Every structure is written in structure tokens, then in C-alpha cells.
Amino acid sequence: MNFTVQINGRTHSVDVDGDTPLLWVIRDILGMTGTKFGCGQALCGACTVHVDGAPTRSCITSIEMVGDSQITTIEALDTLAHGKALQQAWIELEVPQCGYCQSGQLMSAAALLAENPRPTDEDINDAMSGNVCRCGTYQRIRAAIKQASA
Template sequence: MAYSVKINGKTYNVDVDGDTPLLWVLRDVLGMIGTKFGCGIAQCGACTVHVDGAATRSCVTPVESLNGSAITTIEAIGATAAGAKVQKAWLDREVVQCGYCQSGQIMAAAALLAANPKPTDSDIDDAMSGNICRCGTYGRIREAIKQAAQPATQSKGG
């Protein structure tokens, strides 16, 4: 069956079964491979994307459930204010080790900061608790989120 999905501001028509997970539409049909497959049961967070701004596990989200929702993937998160700040902080804090989980981590962090620009440690824990990092970079992830939550510093001009 044909479905129309809006991903990163562009509308795509895909011919897939309605129960096809969004993850496979992204990766196999559209060639957007930044979103990763981890567990397939929404437990690890590697497949996190935004659906209407909310962090969503694409491995268990059937394409038929999207109904015109706006989907943002790691390929476009840097075009959002929160996403750009998170990506910069990730680089500044050298968060990435193996990198496999990082697209999902970044997507979860960007959704958190878009909804709550000044998260507490508890807010960070709650938002990130479903994202697993086998390399254990949790300390750097927390530092990067805290950095991204800081107001931008204004440069002094002359």
C-alpha cells in the first residue's frame, strides 16, 4: 500500500505494508541510514527519531500510524536550535566512542532540550534512561546535555 510520510521537511511516497516499522522505511526504502537498528523492541534507543517533536522509537512505529506527522531524523536534527546545540556539545565533550548509539542519544537529548531548555539532572535521567550506550559514555552524555542547555554566550565586539 502507498503511504505519504513527511521526513525532514520533505514528503515521500512509499509503497510498503502498513505495519512496516518506520525504521525500515527510513533505512531500506529511503536510504537514510543514520537511524540505527539496535534491539527491535524499543528498549535500546538506537532507532530514536522525532515524530511531531517527540522522541519516538522507530523500530516499533508502524508507518500506517504516522498520519501526516512530521518526522525528523539524525540527518536533519542539526537544522533545529536544540539539535545544533546538542551536536556541538557532543563534539566539544568528545562524547562518541564507538558511535553506534549516538544518533539515538542525540535525538533523545534534542527532544529533551526542545521541550525543557533547562533540565535538572533528574530530567536528564528520565529523558535518557531508555538509551543504552554499550561503551558507557553516560558521564560525557550528561555533560554534553548540560553544556547544550547553557545559554549561548554573546561575543564581545568592538
């Protein structure tokens, strides 16, 4: 089937089955490899993208489910309201260790700051609880979100 999707402000036409996960369309069909595959069950957050501004697990979201929605991936993070501030804080505070989960972490953090520009520690914990970092950089992630919100 042919689907038209809006990703990072561009229109893309893809010929895939309707139940194809958005993650595979983004990575394998369109070649945007910043969004990562983690668990395939929406448990780790590595595949987080924004669908109409909401953080969404692309590994379980089928292409037919997105319709005319605007999809934003890590490749366009710097176009989001707090994207550049988050990127800068991530660099300054040396947040990544292995880095694998970081695109999902950043996309969840950007959605949080878009909704709540001055989050408390509890707000950050709640918003980021679905993102797993096997390296355990949670303290630096929280500090970077707070720095970006300042």
C-alpha cells in the same frame, strides 16, 4: 500500499505494507542510514526519531501509525532548536566512543531540550533512561546536554 510520509521537511511516497516499521522505511526504502537498528523492541533507543517533536522508537512504530505526522531524523538534527548546540557539545566533549547509539542519544537529548531548555541532572536521567550506551559514555552524554543547554 502506498503511503505518503513527511520526513525532514520533505514529502516521500513509499509502497510498503502498513505494518512495516518506520525504521525500515527510513533506512531501507529512503536510504537515510543515520537512524540505527538496535534491538527491534524499543528497549535500547538507537532507532529514536521525532514524530511531531516527540522522541519515538521507529523500530516498533509502523508506517501506517505515523499518518500526516512530521518525522525528523538525525539527518536533520541541525535544523532543530538545540541541534547544533548538541552536535557541538558532543564533539567538544568527545562523547561518542563506538558511536552506534549516538543518533538515538542525540535525538532524545534534542527532544528533552525542546521541552525543557534547562534540565537538571534528574531531568536528563529521566529523559535519557531509555537510551542504552554499551560503551558507558553516560557521564559525557549528561555533560554535553548540560553544555548545550547553557
